[in-house]
Each structure stands twice: as structure tokens, then as C-alpha cells.
Amino acid sequence: MSAIETPRVPTPAIARPTWLDRVRARPNVRTAVAAALPVGFVTVLLFVPYVLLLVQSFWRLKGGAITHELTLENYQRLFGTELYPNTILFSAGVAIRVTLFSLLLAFPLAYLLAFKVKRHKQLMYMAVIIPLWVSYLVRAYAWKIILGQSGILNGLLLSTGLIDHPLTFLLYSRWAVILALTHIYTPFTLMPIYAVLEAIPPALKEASQDLYANRWQTFRRIILPLSLPGVLAGSTFAFVLSMGDFLAPQLLGGNDSALMVSNLVWSLFGVAYNWPLGAAVSVIVLLLTISLLWLSTQVEKSMNYAGESASRDRREVGMAGRGV
Amino acid sequence: MTNTDASLDLDKLTRRHETFTMPILELRRLTKRFGDFAAVDDLSLEIAAGEFLTLLGASGSGKTTTLRMIAGFEPPTSGDILMAGIPIAALPPFKRDINTVFQHYALFPHMSVRENIAYGLRMRRVPTEEREERVGKALAMVKLEQLGARSPRQLSGGQQQRVALARALVNRPRVLLLDEPLGALDLKLRKEMQLELKHLQTHLGITFVYVTHDQEEALTMSDRIVLMRQGRIAQVGTPRDLYDRPASRYVADFIGETNLLPGTVVESAGGAVALRMGGVTLRGLSDCLLAAGSEAWLTVRPEAIALSDGAAPAGHNAVTGTVADAVYAGSALRVHVTLPGGRRLVANVPSGTVTTPGAPVTLTWPIEQGRCVGD
Numbered sequence: 147m148s149a150i151e152t153p154r155v156p157t158p159a160i161a162r163p164t165w166l167d168r169v170r171a172r173p174n175v176r177t178a179v180a181a182a183l184p185v186g187f188v189t190v191l192l193f194v195p196y197v198l199l200l201v202q203s204f205w206r207l208k209g210g211a212i213t214h215e216l217t218l219e220n221y222q223r224l225f226g227t228e229l230y231p232n233t234i235l236f237s238a239g240v241a242i243r244v245t246l247f248s249l250l251l252a253f254p255l256a257y258l259l260a261f262k263v264k265r266h267k268q269l270m271y272m273a274v275i276i277p278l279w280v281s282y283l284v285r286a287y288a289w290k291i292i293l294g295q296s297g298i299l300n301g302l303l304l305s306t307g308l309i310d311h312p313l314t315f316l317l318y319s320r321w322a323v324i325l326a327l328t329h330i331y332t333p334f335t336l337m338p339i340y341a342v343l344e345a346i347p348p349a350l351k352e353a354s355q356d357l358y359a360n361r362w363q364t365f366r367r368i369i370l371p372l373s374l375p376g377v378l379a380g381s382t383f384a385f386v387l388s389m390g391d392f393l394a395p396q397l398l399g400g401n402d403s404a405l406m407v408s409n410l411v412w413s414l415f416g417v418a419y420n421w422p423l424g425a426a427v428s429v430i431v432l433l434l435t436i437s438l439l440w441l442s443t444q445v446e447k448s449m450n451y452a453g454e455s456a457s458r459d460r461r462e463v464g465m466a467g468r469g470v
Numbered sequence: 471m472t473n474t475d476a477s478l479d480l481d482k483l484t485r486r487h488e489t490f491t492m493p494i495l496e497l498r499r500l501t502k503r504f505g506d507f508a509a510v511d512d513l514s515l516e517i518a519a520g521e522f523l524t525l526l527g528a529s530g531s532g533k534t535t536t537l538r539m540i541a542g543f544e545p546p547t548s549g550d551i552l553m554a555g556i557p558i559a560a561l562p563p564f565k566r567d568i569n570t571v572f573q574h575y576a577l578f579p580h581m582s583v584r585e586n587i588a589y590g591l592r593m594r595r596v597p598t599e600e601r602e603e604r605v606g607k608a609l610a611m612v613k614l615e616q617l618g619a620r621s622p623r624q625l626s627g628g629q630q631q632r633v634a635l636a637r638a639l640v641n642r643p644r645v646l647l648l649d650e651p652l653g654a655l656d657l658k659l660r661k662e663m664q665l666e667l668k669h670l671q672t673h674l675g676i677t678f679v680y681v682t683h684d685q686e687e688a689l690t691m692s693d694r695i696v697l698m699r700q701g702r703i704a705q706v707g708t709p710r711d712l713y714d715r716p717a718s719r720y721v722a723d724f725i726g727e728t729n730l731l732p733g734t735v736v737e738s739a740g741g742a743v744a745l746r747m748g749g750v751t752l753r754g755l756s757d758c759l760l761a762a763g764s765e766a767w768l769t770v771r772p773e774a775i776a777l778s779d780g781a782a783p784a785g786h787n788a789v790t791g792t793v794a795d796a797v798y799a800g801s802a803l804r805v806h807v808t809l810p811g812g813r814r815l816v817a818n819v820p821s822g823t824v825t826t827p828g829a830p831v832t833l834t835w836p837i838e839q840g841r842c843v844g845d
Contacts, residue, residue, distance in 0.1 A: 357590035
């Protein structure tokens with residue numbers, strides 16, 4: 147009867163590192179292996195096309211054929227006529243309106259979701275986000291069905307006797323485009339705003355009220371300033387995405403759609419067969435967008451109390467939006 | 471000249487006395503229910519002006535809910551809160567002459583330290599000149615004169631804590647509520663801040679209502695402690711009251727370290743109680759009504775117990791057991807003694823005492839050092 151029984155299982159030998167262990171132990175190698183695929187993907191599918199686009203914008207169109215002679219003609223033509231700058235400005239105008247309307251819808255909704263809704267919060271949030279899973283094309287097309295001459299809205303108005311003839315101005319105008327884009331991009335605006343509002347500790351609101359600020363003062367001096375990074379991120383989403391939008395103007399814009407920059411680029415690459423000029427317009431819009439993203443990131447950085455995640459998301463979405 | 475001075479002093483003294491006796495806050499049958507759960511259950515309490523009152527309790531005892539009702543963040547289910555006799559339960563927090571130091575400070579991250587401190591004065595539309603002066607003084611009070619322009623994020627935990635304190639005190643509230651303000655600080659800093667807070671409170675004469683779960687902190691700082699348990703008051707009293715004269719087993723166990731010996735009451739008259747435990751009769755004092763035959767506990771603090779090898783002196787309780795273990799704790803030697811029946815007692819004895827594990831030992835303590843309590 148020994149006091150302690152000797153275990154039967156033999157003690158395992160001390161392990162020696164294999165070559166795989168040695169590779170894994172080197173962080174540089176690990177990073178390289180992990181990054182190879184995504185970096186390759188981005189290089190081939192994003193970086194190379196952008197470089198090609200840039201190169202092409204300096205090519206010359208001679209007698210209907212694209213030559214590889216380098217020239218500044220495309221840019222001279224672009225800035226020489228009023229058409230192209232005006233198109234860019236018009237698109238920006240549409241995008242600004244979409245941004246404003248999206249903000250007006252998204253901010254109160256995000257505020258309600260973050261602070262007032264207590265039960266089924268996740269469900270309500272999903273209700274806002276789920277439409278994003280529906281194909282963009284379907285959502286844009288739905289507006290055609292709603293706004294069309296024999297569409298749902300006209301049918302409703304006719305049946306109530308408010309109008310005698312179907313309204314024709316509803317569809318095929320920049321307002322139809324703005325309406326559809328607002329509908330499509332409001333969730334994008336809502337998400338970052340909701341995220342920042344959710345992240346505001348309830349104690350800050352209480353502290354403000356504890357220090358004699360009423361509800362409105364608390365909103366103006368605490369909630370609103372702290373939500374600005376999200377508002378900025380959301381606005382940038384809405385602006386960049388709707389400025390580069392192609393389908394909604396094509397489907398709903400009618401004659402106005404020709405005034406949107408994406409559709410212009412599309413026709414330059416298509417019917418007009420002027421790829422170099424199309425590339426030049428793309429490059430200018432790309433530069434504008436990048437500077438906007440840079441600017442909004444800078445502004446957000448100055449609000450140093452906010453997290454940096456919002457700005458990173460924005461850059462990604464912005465670039466994706468530009469990849470028409 | 472001496473005459474007028476004396477009368478002035480007397481005047482001051484009486485006024486101070488008056489303010490000290492009139493309750494600045496009164497909680498009347500305050501109740502807060504969340505669904506079926508009563509977080510605070512029929513709580514009545516008077517808080518004197520200038521008092522440092524601590525709400526002490528385990529988590530879930532209702533201390534923070536009580537504080538939040540006083541601040542106005544949580545409407546009471548029933549009952550009333552009176553401030554200097556005026557019912558304030560219906561007032562929103564921004565109309566109450568009360569400020570709060572929050573648990574995690576709740577400093578506004580988009581404002582500088584100065585702006586944080588000035589916030590309350592700005593909301594009250596205090597003229598700029600006066601505001602600046604008061605903010606400057608508040609910064610000096612918490613020794614942060616140099617850091618006014620910093621963002622709260624650039625400050626250490628202790629400094630943030632001071633800003634939170636200055637932000638509340640600059641408004642000269644009648645009552646300051648503090649919700650575990652030192653909870654996030656490390657031990658050394660916490661001890662320093664305890665003394666500093668107490669000093670500040672005495673100096674300013676502002677009523678402090680302080681919430682903590684740390685009984686040591688409560689004992690160090692408070693004029694009075696309200697020990698809460700399941701939404702009710704377990705005991706109210708000075709730190710000495712709670713430590714020396716616990717009203718129940720729960721209080722004795724919660725405050726400080728103690729030995730609890732269960733027994734049956736065999737005799738109870740005039741505050742003196744005799745308990746039968748195993749084959750021994752132990753005597754102790756009691757403020758509670760303990761009927762003969764009921765189950766009760768005798769609580770005795772480790773520092774009251776002495777080791778003896780002979781008979782107990784007169785007026786002492788004595789139990790015998792064997793030494794199980796002796797742990798050196800610097801200023802004292804903590805001797806664990808096993809009694810017949812398996813129960814253990816801890817005695818703190820001078821660290822020079824020599825004990826042998828397994829050796830029989832007699833523990834004695836004066837009868838008046840033991841308190842007999844119900845559950």
C-alpha cells in the first residue's frame with residue numbers, strides 16, 4: 147500500500163518544433179501568407195483597372211479608333227466645354243439632396259432606435275437593414291411601378307377622385323431619382339448614426355441633466371456633438387454612393403438621367419465609343435470622391451473623441467461605390 | 471471687541487447646530503419596483519444637513535437605486551423625497567439642487583476639463599466673469615490648475631475623478647451624491663482620495679450621500695452608515711455603532727471581520743443574554759429582543775479574543791479548542807482555532823505569540839465584547 151500510486155501513463159516526451167512551427171513563429175511570414183490572397187485580389191481587380199483607366203484617359207481617339215498616343219486632349223475637352231463640369235455639378239446637386247433627405251429620415255429614426263425603443267430594438271433595427279438584402283434593381287424598379295403613369299400612386303389618386311388624369315411628372319425626372327436614391331441609401335446613413343448614438347453612455351445624458359441642462363440643451367450640447375462623426379460618415383455614404391449611382395437615373399431619370407455623370411460615362415464608353423474621354427471623366431470624378439473622403443476623414447479626426455472605425459468603413463464603401 | 475466676537479461665534483455655532491439638526495433630505499416610505507422586484511422597499515430615512523451619509527450594501531441591495539431616485543434619474547414607484555421640507559419627487563433632475571459624481575465619472579469627452587467644470591454654471595446662466603472665477607477655484611480645489619485645457623481622455627483615472635468632483639462641487643449644491651466614485655481607482659489612490667474627500671466634505675459643509683459596497687471605505691469616511699439589504703435598511707448608525715453593536719447577524723458579518731457562534735438563548739434580561747452552544751454557556755450583550763429558547767448568534771471580533779492557558783478571568787467568556795493554524799499578518803498573528811464540533815474561531819493576537827498547531831488552547835474575551843444577535 148503505497149501512499150501515492152505511480153501513474154501508468156508514460157510522461158510525454160518534450161516536443162521539438164517542426165518546420166511548420168518555425169514558420170508560424172515568424173510573424174512576418176504569417177502575415178505574408180494570410181495577406182497574399184486579399185492583396186492579390188485587390189491588386190488584380192481594383193488597382194490594375196484603376197491604373198488602366200488612368201492610362202487610357204491620356205490616349206487619343208483618332209478617326210473613331212483609339213490610339214495609344216499620349217495626349218492631354220481629353221482633359222482639355224473635358225474642361226473646355228460646359229457640358230462635362232455641369233454634369234458633375236448636376237450629379238453633385240442630386241447627391242446633396244439625397245444626402246439631406248437621408249439625414250432628415252435617418253437621424254430621428256436612429257435617435258428613436260437608440261434611446262426610445264426599449265423592446266424589440268434588434269427587430270426594429272433589422273427592419274431598417276433588411277431592405278438592403280433586396281436587390282438594388284428591384285428596389286429601384288419598384289419606384290417605377292409606384293410612380294408610373296398607370297402606377298400605384300396615380301391609381302390611388304384617380305380612384306379617390308383627387309385627380310382626373312394621371313400625373314406624368316412623377317416619373318422620369320430628377321425628383322424621382324432623388325426619391326429612389328433616398329429610399330435606397332437611407333439605411334446606409336442610419337447605420338453609422340445609430341452606431342455612434344448607441345455608443346454614447348447613458349450616464350453622459352444623466353450627467354448633463356444633473357448639471358441643470360434640460361432635454362433640449364442636453365440634446366444640443368451633448369448628444370448632437372457626440373453624434374457628428376456618425377452623421378458625417380452617414381452623409382459621406384449617401385453622397386458618394388448616390389453621386390456614382392447609375393441605375394436609378396437610368397430607370398427613373400428620363401431626360402434628366404443624361405445629366406448624371408455615371409450615365410454620361412456609360413454613354414461615352416457605349417454609344418459614343420469615346421473610351422479615353424470616358425476614362426478622363428471617370429478619373430476626375432474619382433479624384434473628387436477621394437478628396438471628399440479624405441476631407442471627411444480629416445474632419446472626423448479632429449473630433450478626436452470618436453472612434454476611427456466609421457472613417458475606415460466610409461473609405462471602403464466609397465471606393466466600392468466608385469468602381470462602376 | 472471680544473464681546474461682539476464671542477456673540478458672533480455663538481451665533482454661528484447655534485446656526486450651525488440648527489442646520490445640523492434639520493434634515494436636508496427626507497425619504498418617506500420610498501419604494502421602487504422593477505416589475506415584481508422591489509429594488510427599494512418602503513425606505514424611510516432622514517439625512518441631516520452637512521452630514522456624510524453612506525449607503526452601504528452588497529450589489530442589488532438597492533443603494534444605487536435609492537441614489538438615482540434622489541438625483542431624479544429614477545421615478546419612485548411610491549413614497550416621497552423631501553428636500554428641506556419641500557417634496558421634490560416630481561422634479562426633473564435639472565431642477566434639483568443636487569449634483570452627482572458618477573461611478574465612471576461621465577465626463578463629456580468632447581469638452582475640455584474647464585468646459586466640463588463650467589457646464590453646470592453655463593446652464594444656470596452664471597455671468598461669464600463669475601463663472602471663470604468659480605471654475606478656476608474649483609480647479610485649484612482639486613489641484614488640477616495646470617490641466618484645464620486638456621481633454622478628459624488625456625487624464626489618469628484619479629485626475630478624471632477629481633474633474634468629476636470639481637464639476638459637481640463648482641455648483642455649490644446642497645447635497646452631493648457620489649456613486650462609488652473611487653471604485654475604479656487602485657487601492658493606494660483610493661485610500662488617499664478617501665481622506666481627501668472626507669476633508670473636503672468637512673471643509674465645505676456640503677451634505678454627502680455616498681454609495682459604496684466597500685465596508686472599510688464606509689467606516690473610514692462616514693458620519694453615519696445606512697447598511698442596506700434587499701431594498702431595506704438593515705441598520706443605521708455611526709460606523710462605531712455598526713461595528714460594535716450590530717443589530718443582526720447580517721450586519722455583524724458584513725461590517726468588518728467577525729466570529730459568529732450559533733446557540734440557543736437560555737437567559738435574556740436587561741440587555742444581557744446567555745447562549746447555550748454545545749456544552750458551553752456564553753454570555754453577551756444585546757440590543758435586540760431575544761426570547762429564551764430562540765436561536766441566536768454570538769458575534770465577537772477577532773481582535774477581542776485572547777489566548778489563555780488557564781481559567782477565564784471573571785467577566786469573560788471562555789471556549790477551548792485546538793490550534794489549527796497560525797498565519798502571520800504583520801501587525802498581528804491570526805490564530806485559527808477549531809472548537810469541539812468543528813466550528814472555527816479566529817483570534818488576532820500579538821504577533822510575538824507562540825502557538826503550536828494541534829495544541830489545546832483556551833480562548834477568552836470580555837462578556838461586553840460579545841454581541842448576541844438574531845438573523
